[in-house]
Amino acid sequence: MSELIRLLERLSQLAVVPLLAVLALAVLAVAVVHNWRIALPAMVVHYVAVAALLVRVIDPAVVLIELVAGIVTCIALIVASVGADNLQRAVGVPSAAERLQQPNWVQVPAQLTLRATAAVIVGAAMTGMAGRFPLPGVPLVFVLSAYLLFGVGLLVIVTSFEALNGGLGVLLMLSAFAVAYIPLEPSVSVGVLLGAITLLVGIAVAFLVLAEGGREEAAHAPLAERSESRA
Amino acid sequence: MTSLVISAAPIVIALPLVAGALTLFLRRWPWAEGGLAALASALAAALLVVARDAPLNLGLVVIDPSAPLFVLGRTLQLEANTQLILAALFAGTAPVLAVAAALPRQGVFFYPLVLGVLSAFAASLMVRPLLFGALAIEAAAAFTAVLIQADRQGARSTQGAVRYLVSATLALPMFFLAFWLAERTPALEGDATSLSVALLLLGNGLLLGAIPLYSWLHAVAKDAPPIVVSTVAVVVLGAAQAWLLRLWDVLAWFQSAAGARFALLLSAQVIWAGVVLIAWAQRSWARLMACALFLEVGAALWSAGVGRVGAEAAFSIAARGLVFAALGAGLHLLRPQPCAEGGVCYAREPLLLALIGFMALAGAPGTIGFAVRWLLVRASMESGVETAGLVALAGASLVLGALRTALPMLRCPAPSAPPAKEARLTRLLVGVAIVLLVGFGLLPSPLFFGSIPR
Numbered sequence: 155m156s157e158l159i160r161l162l163e164r165l166s167q168l169a170v171v172p173l174l175a176v177l178a179l180a181v182l183a184v185a186v187v188h189n190w191r192i193a194l195p196a197m198v199v200h201y202v203a204v205a206a207l208l209v210r211v212i213d214p215a216v217v218l219i220e221l222v223a224g225i226v227t228c229i230a231l232i233v234a235s236v237g238a239d240n241l242q243r244a245v246g247v248p249s250a251a252e253r254l255q256q257p258n259w260v261q262v263p264a265q266l267t268l269r270a271t272a273a274v275i276v277g278a279a280m281t282g283m284a285g286r287f288p289l290p291g292v293p294l295v296f297v298l299s300a301y302l303l304f305g306v307g308l309l310v311i312v313t314s315f316e317a318l319n320g321g322l323g324v325l326l327m328l329s330a331f332a333v334a335y336i337p338l339e340p341s342v343s344v345g346v347l348l349g350a351i352t353l354l355v356g357i358a359v360a361f362l363v364l365a366e367g368g369r370e371e372a373a374h375a376p377l378a379e380r381s382e383s384r385a
Numbered sequence: 386m387t388s389l390v391i392s393a394a395p396i397v398i399a400l401p402l403v404a405g406a407l408t409l410f411l412r413r414w415p416w417a418e419g420g421l422a423a424l425a426s427a428l429a430a431a432l433l434v435v436a437r438d439a440p441l442n443l444g445l446v447v448i449d450p451s452a453p454l455f456v457l458g459r460t461l462q463l464e465a466n467t468q469l470i471l472a473a474l475f476a477g478t479a480p481v482l483a484v485a486a487a488l489p490r491q492g493v494f495f496y497p498l499v500l501g502v503l504s505a506f507a508a509s510l511m512v513r514p515l516l517f518g519a520l521a522i523e524a525a526a527a528f529t530a531v532l533i534q535a536d537r538q539g540a541r542s543t544q545g546a547v548r549y550l551v552s553a554t555l556a557l558p559m560f561f562l563a564f565w566l567a568e569r570t571p572a573l574e575g576d577a578t579s580l581s582v583a584l585l586l587l588g589n590g591l592l593l594g595a596i597p598l599y600s601w602l603h604a605v606a607k608d609a610p611p612i613v614v615s616t617v618a619v620v621v622l623g624a625a626q627a628w629l630l631r632l633w634d635v636l637a638w639f640q641s642a643a644g645a646r647f648a649l650l651l652s653a654q655v656i657w658a659g660v661v662l663i664a665w666a667q668r669s670w671a672r673l674m675a676c677a678l679f680l681e682v683g684a685a686l687w688s689a690g691v692g693r694v695g696a697e698a699a700f701s702i703a704a705r706g707l708v709f710a711a712l713g714a715g716l717h718l719l720r721p722q723p724c725a726e727g728g729v730c731y732a733r734e735p736l737l738l739a740l741i742g743f744m745a746l747a748g749a750p751g752t753i754g755f756a757v758r759w760l761l762v763r764a765s766m767e768s769g770v771e772t773a774g775l776v777a778l779a780g781a782s783l784v785l786g787a788l789r790t791a792l793p794m795l796r797c798p799a800p801s802a803p804p805a806k807e808a809r810l811t812r813l814l815v816g817v818a819i820v821l822l823v824g825f826g827l828l829p830s831p832l833f834f835g836s837i838p839r
Contacts, residue, residue, distance in 0.1 A: 290569065291569070308555075320551060324550055324554045327554050328523075328554065328557075330558070331561060335561060341458065343457035348520075350524070351527070354524055354528070355523070355554075358530045358531050358546075359550070362534055362547060365534050365537065366540060367538075368538030368539060369538060
């Protein structure tokens with residue numbers, strides 16, 4: 155454990171610009187590529203970057219809790235995504251790995267370009283907002299990260315309808331909240347509470363991912379819906 | 386010997402959690418599972434009501450709701466109005482859980498989830514600083530998303546759950562910024578006040594599903610099973626209403642901002658006008674449920690706008706529990722059955738229950754909904770009769786929609802008798818629901834928890 159804490163402290167000694175660049179690239183990958191095999195590792199990188207930022211203002215042990223909660227959440231989402239992939243493959247829907255190996259060259263370039271353009275615009279807007287509307291008492295690097303995470307989280311939610319991507323957007327917004335609030339109140343209870351909420355939300359999203367992957371059956375449809383569809 | 390004085394806050398938070406854990410061991414007996422959940426909810430309500438005016442003396446232990454509890458630098462304490470509303474929230478949830486016990490299970494962890502949501506919302510209504518209340522709501526939202534999903538599967542089946550989770554998460558930074566602005570500028574003035582008030586209104590609008598274009602209410606009403614929709618209407622909407630009323634009650638700058646009152650009242654009127662225009666044209670129970678939820682959201686916004694944060698608000702939340710329990714049961718039991726002449730037909734009893742449920746929501750005289758709507762209309766008379774008319778029209782539109790949906794089902798012949806056990810259960814549920822809806826409609830005073838408003 156102490157090795158991990160030392161590693162986090164080392165990471166926090168990095169210059170701010172590389173840390174921000176890693177964070178921006180990670181969230182950009184989540185926003186642009188809607189494939190869990192890329193998005194979830196990018197989420198792990200984002201949690202590490204956020205932890206490296208937070209360790210500057212809060213006890214490293216608390217940041218470690220936050221980091222572990224984020225990584226466990228990503229593992230839960232990976233397990234759920236594998237399960238959903240298996241369920242969908244059974245009905246002939248290509249899995250995430252197959253979509254990476256054999257991309258749909260008719261749709262993918264247009265989708266990626268659109269999302270990348272939107273992400274760049276949102277990133278630029280958020281950078282501008284961080285300068286225009288800073289949060290007094292919060293260091294600029296945290297303000298910038300929080301705005302960036304919130305904007306990209308919102309973008310991910312807006313540009314997707316699947317539970318996984320919607321959930322990733324929610325998790326990015328929770329990270330934004332942690333980055334904005336923890337410098338204001340760097341206490342153990344806040345760090346632990348935010349870690350616990352990340353974990354709870356992650357488990358809920360994993361449940362939804364699995365539900366979405368399953369096949370819809372008539373027996374599961376609400377009775378009132380079924381009755382009116384036959385009426 | 387001196388008695389040990391303990392705060393009621395940890396008991397109210399822990400009771401549903403313990404009961405939720407116990408229900409996991411009763412999964413083989415659905416009646417016991419649901420009964421225990423309903424009992425825990427009723428017990429929490431009873432504790433809050435009994436200890437309302439004076440601490441509850443149990444000999445060695447005295448339970449004092451006003452006693453603060455300090456946990457990791459935060460304070461858990463019940464304010465007087467919140468205590469009453471929280472009691473109503475628990476009292477309103479009990480009938481829904483009792484009804485759910487009589488029906489097939491709604492998802493794998495229905496009871497533990499409902500009790501977990503209740504516990505998290507109870508914490509959100511007691512904790513100080515208020516920002517931690519918003520964090521507790523986020524935790525409750527995680528449980529609620531799984532509750533909404535129930536056991537449904539398939540693409541697009543998660544829309545309601547994801548939307549609710551997103552709405553609750555979007556509300557979090559709004560509350561954070563509003564509280565933080567208020568904290569940094571003790572004498573809020575000018576732009577800072579307007580911004581804080583706007584953020585609070587936006588955050589509460591998201592929690593209540595009142596924001597157009599991204600409302601989670603219709604997605605949940607459309608997809609989730611009826612009894613889950615009823616649970617959401619009572620627990621989630623009730624808690625969101627309680628949170629709004631708490632903010633209104635404790636934040637003097639929010640209450641005194643002229644724009645806040647105007648925005649709340651205007652939002653309620655716009656929502657009711659929407660229900661007037663839309664509800665009558667629906668021929669789907671699910672969409673009518675969505676309209677019913679919007680009607681309740683309007684009422685929640687209005688009660689905050691006119692400052693009804695005590696007994697009247699508590700009464701409306703408790704009554705909502707009874708009405709939605711009946712409505713959920715009616716729609717759940719309303720299943721198509723094969724006809725002797727071919728095609729499908731519908732049992733009359735659940736249809737009658739659904740219709741009475743919608744009439745109660747609309748405020749039909751003789752039902753409990755009448756007392757709720759009468760209080761609302763009385764409060765709105767100060768701002769003119771237009772609002773009273775709007776509420777009445779929204780109710781009428783809802784009933785018209787329900788009649789239009791029910792008529793084709795009534796035209797087909799009555800189905801042959803269902804199995805004896807199912808028929809008995811249906812008749813029992815319908816009978817009890819009608820007795821309660823009409824009984825409390827004629828004698829509503831017990832639901833005011835001893836604080837009947839003049």
